[in-house]
Amino acid sequence: MSVLVDADTRVVVQGITGHQGTAHTVQMKAFGTQVVAGVTPGKGGSVVEGVPVFDSVAEAVEKTGANVSVIFVPAPFAKDAFIEAADAGLPLVVIVTEHIPFHDMLTMYHYGRLRGVRIIGPNCPGIGAPGKAKVGIIPNVVFRPGRVGVISRSGTLTYEIVNGIKEIGLGQSTCIGLGGDPVVGTSFVDALPFFEQDPDTDLLVLVGEIGGTAEEEAAEYLRHHFTKPVVAYIAGRSAPPGKRMGHAGAIIARGRGTAQSKLAALQTAGATVAEFPYDVPSLVVQGLREAGRR
Amino acid sequence: MSVLVDADTRVVVQGITGHQGTAHTVQMKAFGTQVVAGVTPGKGGSVVEGVPVFDSVAEAVEKTGANVSVIFVPAPFAKDAFIEAADAGLPLVVIVTEHIPFHDMLTMYHYGRLRGVRIIGPNCPGIGAPGKAKVGIIPNVVFRPGRVGVISRSGTLTYEIVNGIKEIGLGQSTCIGLGGDPVVGTSFVDALPFFEQDPDTDLLVLVGEIGGTAEEEAAEYLRHHFTKPVVAYIAGRSAPPGKRMGHAGAIIARGRGTAQSKLAALQTAGATVAEFPYDVPSLVVQGLREAGRR
Amino acid sequence: MVKLAEWRGKEIFRRCGIPVPTGVVVRSVEEADGAVRSAAVALPVVVKAQVLAGGRGKGGAVRFAASSEELRSVVVGMLGMEFKGETVKELLLEPKVVVGRELYLSIALDRTARLPVLLASGQGGVEIESMADDQLVHLPIHPFVGLTAYEKRRVGGAFALSTPASTELGRLLDAVWKAFQAEDAELVEINPLAVVDGHLVALDAKVIIEDDAGFRHPEYADLRDDRTPLEEIAREKGIAFVQLDGDIGVIANGAGLTMATLDVLGQFGGRPGVFLDLGGTDDPAKVTEAALLMAKAHPSVVFLNIFGGVTRCDTVARGLVAAMTLVPESDRFPLIARIRGNNEEEGRAILHSAGITALSDLKASAQAVVAAEASRPSARSAT
């Protein structure tokens, strides 16, 4: 088992003919993912990297049985692309696109709820379950099948940490990058139950960053509903207030969203907190050992 | 057991200080319903027929534990009243108000879905479960506890038929009047599963009328998913096309929505069809006998 | 429901940004002459009778005029003509155009989905009933998100337009959706949506406004053109009143019960002439209103079928007896009443004492009504 994706995942790539769409189609296929369709309006009938391209998501779903979409279309068109995917009945949509206005994202999020569509992202690296499927852009090289779950608000920092887990000789069950925007389809709190229920996850690594209160809410959830060991790292301890640190969501506003507040909450909830990103792998090993899992 | 309401039902009446609101509060209380609160903005603090009045639904819920709302407010204000009820977390809202624009009702319906609120109505008589609770305006005199479920798009015609069931010596489990508008919160298809699952319902009486395709869809459901006997009556066999027959939804448009089409569909689905409303009670007796329930 | 005349629909279209021809409404030959003289509309013109029924083209309600003389004779011929029961009082004059293609576009309500639905066809100009399903694009529109780009592409695919029409389509679709929402419409239909000189133009406009949204649209209060005068009076009193072809007046409370009463009469050979639904109430005051209204329709016999729920039947009976005394002598009608519910025996006794036949059984009542009608000559006038 894994979280959200598995060997039956059949991916449609919205925006497959764009630079990113094409490049990551190659990477997802190399990972072993069933990329069954692409969608670019007006380019239906063509083939990109062996994947048939359709004019609409509905057609792609009908012809190929796609059950997950990954969206690479530019921000101004992302809302429409998502609604098209939702209307086509897809239950899971990973939105890689960054710089989507949060007003659009509010519509997308609530429309998704109405339609029963789970959104991962936007501005996210997506989901990877080694040996099963990858939907998104996490580099293939960092993965190795195993029993550590990873959930994160950042991209490359996650790749580093996931890679570190691999290098120490362990592997991952599922890694999810939730995205660094102020409004995300799936937050820590939304995703934690999946890992709690996943029999293939023994320990969870949670990678947070400054801004908002997602980590504090995660800590509340961990405290009351999560039984597996957790290793947490929070980026941005040294970030000054009032500045957007790369991610639209990474800003300390009015004294809220500091790394200190998040670290304290996670520690109180029983998570092991890593001071440096390079400390995560050894803390994972230690956590598994203490839990009798290694 | 009963459907949607039971002895734990605690009703808040929105628009309790209006003529209809007050009159039916008296009737609901006489039925034995726990009417715990009323809401009329600006009249908070007063008492109507022994029921405390609040300025907002949220306050009424907080102070009284109300878990169902019934809306009597005039049509121009009904949408806001419903959204207030939904935002206050009520899972069930019965809308008696008639003449709500369907554009408003579209918003209400989909917002209700988003919030997990079931709507009965609008323009409906509501729900009655003899011996438990009544939320709406079905006359108390027609009820008697029993094992016949009734589901209907009309008002007084239903009272007649429910009364007939009483007069023949039987009683009802739950009666639901869904309302005669083109857009209703709960259609036959939505409500049928409740009666299928209700252990206290042995047989269902379905009262339909011309217009739309709700009865045809109900027939499809009955055919595949309903195991209890059904007696159906459809009003409007003699209605001319293109005329609205009292209910906004009762119109034969472009040859669709005729009584003939509905009767045929229900018969094919195995329902016993009553030619006259006064035939329903005896067909109910016969249906129960054949099902070994009497 | 308020069906708007074509020219009113086109006014809405213009306001919402849907391109329409520049036209003039005229109500006399003089006005038609003046419109051409003042260059408000240029010859040759198309003259369109502003009636609500469909099929105007085949029925002679749309004609052409190339000269002022021809226009005068066409206008004289059309004003005052009867078209499917309507008298032509207004004509819309528009410049005659060369139509490249005819498309179909509408938005209406899908009750089952509880969503507005857009219908589009590349083959317009014929009635939608005659279109094959596979010629129609059928797109639900969610009110929370409106028309989306992918849906517009679907319509674009069905229309297969060239530029500039193809580039105009997106804005036109937004405008049609805006018209549907802003006007609280039940139906917005453009048939045909034409391509003229490469551009999209709405050559016809069918807009139906929902009655219940009247509180948001006082501007339509005077436009309920498809009701008879009695239906209009009833509407103001909150009574549903529908005039039918027969002679029996039916008063009942509740739409379903009223329909069922009609059905039962029909089964016994009765021909209902008035459907009067008190609207689910047994309020004696409303019963009085109904009796007075019914009298004006001059039915041969009236069947009153009330299920007394909230009010007691004796109260309803007393209200009815009082009402009958208020009906003018000339408008009196034989009445057979059936009252059920609370205190029904007492109610029937009161009616009997007042000389009104009062029964309890629906079947027997209906048979009595039909027998009473058969024994009388029709007294119903065409009101």
Added chain:
Amino acid sequence: MVKLAEWRGKEIFRRCGIPVPTGVVVRSVEEADGAVRSAAVALPVVVKAQVLAGGRGKGGAVRFAASSEELRSVVVGMLGMEFKGETVKELLLEPKVVVGRELYLSIALDRTARLPVLLASGQGGVEIESMADDQLVHLPIHPFVGLTAYEKRRVGGAFALSTPASTELGRLLDAVWKAFQAEDAELVEINPLAVVDGHLVALDAKVIIEDDAGFRHPEYADLRDDRTPLEEIAREKGIAFVQLDGDIGVIANGAGLTMATLDVLGQFGGRPGVFLDLGGTDDPAKVTEAALLMAKAHPSVVFLNIFGGVTRCDTVARGLVAAMTLVPESDRFPLIARIRGNNEEEGRAILHSAGITALSDLKASAQAVVAAEASRPSARSAT
């Protein structure tokens, strides 16, 4: 994020139907004189420095003038003054009013609820941070239904207004919600919303526009006033560039990794001066852009930390070596690189050959960077 000056916010308010005082923006004493002479604004006036920082009242950035002479001296005193790091270039002149009450109203985003949230308080005029929670009404607004009547009543309850202000409130709230949506705002704040002569007036306006919605708002393209010139150039190239207080330049790919890199440096006593996030890519062309941009900030030493995911590390290394040759002699900076990922050994070998320190361990790299900084005098100029 684009913070709008007060007068721009008030222009939006006016367009959306939020009442604001009639004011004039002036940029010189002559313009201020002219405004009074032409009666565009009547004395006595309030003169408000158009800076983005808060606390203007206490900080002398809001003054009054009763005569033309006084206005001239106030304007001379305020134009060009420094206020919390901003130079005052524009002044807003408005008629001085007698304020009855001061209220607070804003709409912002609640990330957790994923809903806009309206905050209202009957005690305005002070900063929201200083308000007690029980003084604030907190109302989520669902974008699918907008502000509802019951929410307006809640605000009305908090404000406890008399007429006519109480009757104006509903429309004002709709207008604020409209402004929030139509302008793609992150924040619309009216503090104070004042009662003047019994009417509601927005005496201040704070509007922050979301950057990402820029494609819908070309009108704000030139208004990113709170960025340094280098930050502005970076934004155009899609690079997140934040100037901080220290001397070490940090280039990394991905916001989280860049922040983590800063954190590690900080732990070893390093003081980062530039946060440069390539945005999750390891594209060699972008690395080149970043190196050239970084050079302009004149850091004392640069730490490049790249996790090579998609591209191979040797490709990234070659791009970096090429980039360093493009940096002008005067802007050269010492560089310590850490590259991980695909083909990392080869990548490091390429960097070594070009004389660039290349390590693999983050901790060791950070220590080396801090040591390098300590051994150099600061070369960073205030760009």
